[in-house]
Amino acid sequence: MTLKDKTIFMSGGSRGIGLAIALRAARDGANVVVAAKTDSPNPKLPGTIHSAVEEIEAAGGKGLGVVCDIRDEAQVEAAVAAAVERFGGIDICINNASAMALTGTLQTEMKRYDLMNGVNARGTFLVSKTCIPHLKQAENPHILNLSPPLDMSAKWFRNHVAYTMAKFGMSMCTLGMAEEFRKDGIAVNSLWPLTAIDTAAVRNVLGGDAMAKMSRSPEIVADAAHAILSRPSREATGQFYIDELVLMEEGVSDFSVYGPQGGGEPVADFFVPDWVFDKVSSKVSHMLG
Template sequence: MTASTLAGKTIFMSGGSRGIGLAIALRAARDGANVVVAAKTDTPHPKLPGTVHTAIEEIEAAGGKGLAVVCDIREDEQVEGAVARAVERFGGIDICINNASAIQLTGTLETEMKRYDLMNGVNARGTFLVSKTCLPHLLKTDNPHILNLAPPLDMSPKWFAGHTAYTMAKFGMSMCTLGMAAEFRKQGVAVNSLWPLTAIDTAAVRNVLGGDEMGRHSRKPEILADAAHVILTRPARETTGHFFIDEVLLREEGVTDFSVYGPEGGGDPVADFFVPDEVFASVPTKVRHMF
């Protein structure tokens, strides 16, 4: 693994109250990073763990400095205010992580337009808006990164057939990676995507995709946290426009033991959505294909 550090860097993250975003934040906090968590969860949710405030408590306990900002990333003024507060508190922004996402796996006839609007508003528009608002500050720092928790653009019809609306919204995040990486390459801003090879044990997996049984066959969010750390500590001018897959990236860094990431009790993990077939063929890990 890299010996580089995120000490003193300021990260602006959408979402992050729980799950993958929180794991990435805690990994950065152990380096001594500043982490701004911009999320909607101000008070405890009856079905979901964590709030922006508990996330900051964990970040500071891990060794970082935190700022909780209650923010709906679909609202321009709220995002502008959240970024302004981050800059006021920490003096700038070095890293933007677009982690917030909305999911509903329904077919065309079953998808209400309010859910379509929610997914596209949070995933595609929210990623564009948060990136756009952070960019003036990223352009002033010495190793700026935008990292989107978004999949590779694999245009296989199987990823659209059962949930066209969700795939469109999620791929909207990926297209931000594709376009902004090219647009800001000369200015030295790295724009990349990160996606898991396998399902990750999060509230979305347990509540939306497959319940506790699927959660038990998923990996821990820490695998994405370690992969994100690798990306964000690389030179921005040498690391842009990539659609990284967590295990593939970590193997390139010399990691060989993935059992530390689960699943709990061992066994083969479940493959995630949107991962091209050739990626599975490139790694020795055996996965269970459910999609």
């Protein structure tokens, strides 16, 4: 199966992992709706919804950029309506938008807490809720959340409890909606990288160029997402996928093509459960936490 002529509604997507997923789908000939806030260039961050659409169409797909704050119900409804008007329906919903602050309890301002929970947990719920009536009409409908496995280890909470709560909120949408909409044939899954990924978040929040050199490229997540979204929706739901494990199932054995650009072993991402490291083929250095 390919994603040719499938319509993807994606929150975020003007850069990083979201854009990589969009471009991989575009190479199949997919329609991609980029619903994000970045309408004009930001000197600190690459990409806008307009540059993303240009890249999507250059890759062979059709694009639509919609200015949308996913915390705003009216804006989400308008963005979904614009997608349906342009492309006739929605086949895939990707909840990619996320907010991050790796701060302890006393250092977390409530406006930052509200932002993370508003974008991550509430935004994922709202975007999914608004897309589902259209997904019910699709031939092979998928919701894919860029969120981690629900590993309730204290080490993932102790240093940034607010952020972890917000990301796990996305994953709880996966857990609940997969069962709620199983009868409708809508696959609801999460995807999370084994290692740190070279994105603006890594460069601006986690450690700059030094961390980027220990990170893989976003294309590994994009290739894993493409594999998941190409699967029959009634046969693949309620899963918390790890990118490398997905690609191993697809027959990939050489992961060096994804980096890191600095050579050597990549560093493991947050939230990867211990059992995963017994299954992967790659060696990774210490876990973030």
